[in-house]
Each structure stands twice: as C-alpha cells, then as structure tokens.
Amino acid sequence: MARIAIDMDNVMADLTQHLLNVYEKEYSEVVDPESLNNIPEGSAFPEGVALKILSAPGFFRNIPVMAGSQEVVKALCEKHEVFVVSAAMEFPLSLAEKLAWLNEHFPFISWRNIVFCGSKTIVEADYMIDDHDKNLSSFKGTPLLFTAPHNLPLTEYKRVNNWEEVAEYFAVSNVETV
Incomplete structure (x- = not known):
C-alpha cells in the first residue's frame, strides 16, 4: 500500500x-x-x-470535476492511502469551499485525508500528483506531473495527461473513466 x-x-x-x-x-x-x-x-x-x-x-x-478523477481516486482509495493536498491558504475563501466541493464530489475521502496548507514542502508520501513544479521539485517521493497548460514545457517529471493514465500508472483495474 x-x-x-x-x-x-x-x-x-x-x-x-x-x-x-x-x-x-x-x-x-x-x-x-x-x-x-x-x-x-x-x-x-x-x-x-x-x-x-x-x-x-x-x-x-463551483469548479467542474476533472474528467475521470472521481472513479480513479475512488479506486486508488481502495488500494492505497490517499490524501488530498491543496495549497489553499493563499485564497482564504477557498478553504470552506474546497471542503464542501470535496464532500460533494469525493464523499468517500475522509476529512482525516484532506490537507489544506500553505506550502507542500511538508508533505511526506510515496507519490504526489500535482500540476506545479514548485510542489514537485522538493518532494522526496515519486512526483507525477499532471498536465496543465502552464506546465507543458516541463520535462523533468513523469507526466500523466489524464486520469486514465493515472489509473494505468497505478495499475488500477476495473475503472471506467468518462
């Protein structure tokens, strides 16, 4: 695990x-x-x-859910210890809104597995899936760069372009993404 x-x-x-x-x-x-x-x-x-x-x-x-994320995150939670980690402190209104969003769209994630922080340098995990170099560059585990328009020039990380590729990377089977 x-x-x-x-x-x-x-x-x-x-x-x-x-x-x-x-x-x-x-x-x-x-x-x-x-x-x-x-x-x-x-x-x-x-x-x-x-x-x-x-x-x-x-x-x-009111942000839309990224296609495939709900199904794959749920499958990951069944096999691994999953934490949602968000650098939410820059936008104080986002704290309650992000928690409500997670409760609505990812109700299977416990409040114990939600981390709102200012800097992700404190995060200790085996893997981190993130779209920002600033969060992955100091990460001590295996970083996975989730493709976003601002990170297309980055080449120093293993890149995952969508949630289907995340499912493949972690060999999560029986997951249907839309």
Missing part, C-alpha cells in the same frame, strides 16, 4: 476551464484555451483579473 498525495486544482478540479468560463461570463470575452499553453498560470488575462476571479466568493465551490 502506497501513500499518494493528490492536488486539487487542475488535477481533481478543472480550474483552468472554470477560470475561462467565469472570465467569459464576467468580461464578455472568450479566451482560446490554446493561448494558455506554455505561459505562467493567470498570465493570459489582464493584470489582476485572474486574482480577482480566484478571490471571489463561490469560485472554488
């Missing part, structure tokens, strides 16, 4: 798509998702706009 730490934003929750949807709704401007490739997160928007959207009440509560 392995201990697996899994990030929320852009791994379990489709933060990028939600940000694009909210931006379009609030600013009546469509941003091509391809324009986000290879640039730092939030940089495709006018200065301060991404931060404003991320800080708004309800933003983190």
Whole structure:
C-alpha cells in the first residue's frame, strides 16, 4: 500500500476551464484555451483579473470535476492511502469551499485525508500528483506531473495527461473513466 498525495486544482478540479468560463461570463470575452499553453498560470488575462476571479466568493465551490478523477481516486482509495493536498491558504475563501466541493464530489475521502496548507514542502508520501513544479521539485517521493497548460514545457517529471493514465500508472483495474 502506497501513500499518494493528490492536488486539487487542475488535477481533481478543472480550474483552468472554470477560470475561462467565469472570465467569459464576467468580461464578455472568450479566451482560446490554446493561448494558455506554455505561459505562467493567470498570465493570459489582464493584470489582476485572474486574482480577482480566484478571490471571489463561490469560485472554488463551483469548479467542474476533472474528467475521470472521481472513479480513479475512488479506486486508488481502495488500494492505497490517499490524501488530498491543496495549497489553499493563499485564497482564504477557498478553504470552506474546497471542503464542501470535496464532500460533494469525493464523499468517500475522509476529512482525516484532506490537507489544506500553505506550502507542500511538508508533505511526506510515496507519490504526489500535482500540476506545479514548485510542489514537485522538493518532494522526496515519486512526483507525477499532471498536465496543465502552464506546465507543458516541463520535462523533468513523469507526466500523466489524464486520469486514465493515472489509473494505468497505478495499475488500477476495473475503472471506467468518462
């Protein structure tokens, strides 16, 4: 049994798509998702706009679930010790919203296995699935980079592009992802 730490934003929750949807709704401007490739997160928007959207009440509560994540995380929980680890402290409103989101979409994850922190450098696990180099670079276990537009240039990690690849990596069978 392995201990697996899994990030929320852009791994379990489709933060990028939600940000694009909210931006379009609030600013009546469509941003091509391809324009986000290879640039730092939030940089495709006018200065301060991404931060404003991320800080708004309800933003983190309403993020869509990443395709396949529920089924694969549940299967992983049956074979491994799984922790959801989110650097949530930057956006204080996100704490309650992320917990409510997890309770709704991942009710099989115990509150004991949810870690909200400021820095993931304290995380000790066998594996970490995350979309940010800053979280994986100091990790002492095996890092798995979950593909997101901002991390496409990174080549120093084992990359997983979707939850089907996560299931394959951990040899979780009998999992149907959508």
